[in-house]
Amino acid sequence: MSANKPPFWKSKTLEKMSENEWESLCDGCGLCCLHKLEDEQTEDVSYTNVACRLLNINTCRCNQYTKRKKLVPDCVILKPKDVQKFKWLPPTCAYRLISEGKDLYPWHPLLSGSSQTVINAGISISGKVISERNAGDLQDHIIDFHELSSEADHE
Ligand code: SF4
C-alpha cells in the first residue's frame, strides 16, 4: 500500500471494488452465517446461537465456500445493492460500515494483518455458538446479540 494512496475501502464504493477486494473486506466474524428468526408481524430479526451446518464454528469459515449456494440454498450471497437493505447485518460488518461512510475498526484483518484480532476484540462468533447439526428447535436458541459480539462497544 502506497503511503500517498488511500486503501481501496476508503477510495472505492462497494460497487467499484474488485472481487478480491470485496472478498477481503469480510472480517470473518461469522455473524451472517448464524440462523436468525424473523417476527412476521414486526419484521424484527432475532439472532440464534446456531450456525449453518457448513460453518466451521472455530475458524468461522465456510467449509464449502465456492459451492455454498448449491449446498445451502438459503445462504445469502451478499451483493453491494443489498447491504443497506439487510438491517440484520451486524454494526461491525465491514460492508455495512463502508456503505455508511465509516472506516474499518483497527481489529479488521486488513488493518491488523491477522484474523486473530477479530476474535480478540470479541467480534467473532468463534467458540460462542453450536452447529445446526447439534441443535434442535431454533426457537430454543434465540440469544441476545450482545452475547455474541461486543457490538455495544462499536456503535
Ligand atoms: S457479518 Fe459481514 S464481516 Fe462478518 S462474516 Fe458476515 S459479511 Fe463478513
Ligand code: SF4
Ligand atoms: S453456506 Fe457457508 S457462507 Fe453460507 S451461511 Fe452456510 S457457512 Fe455461511
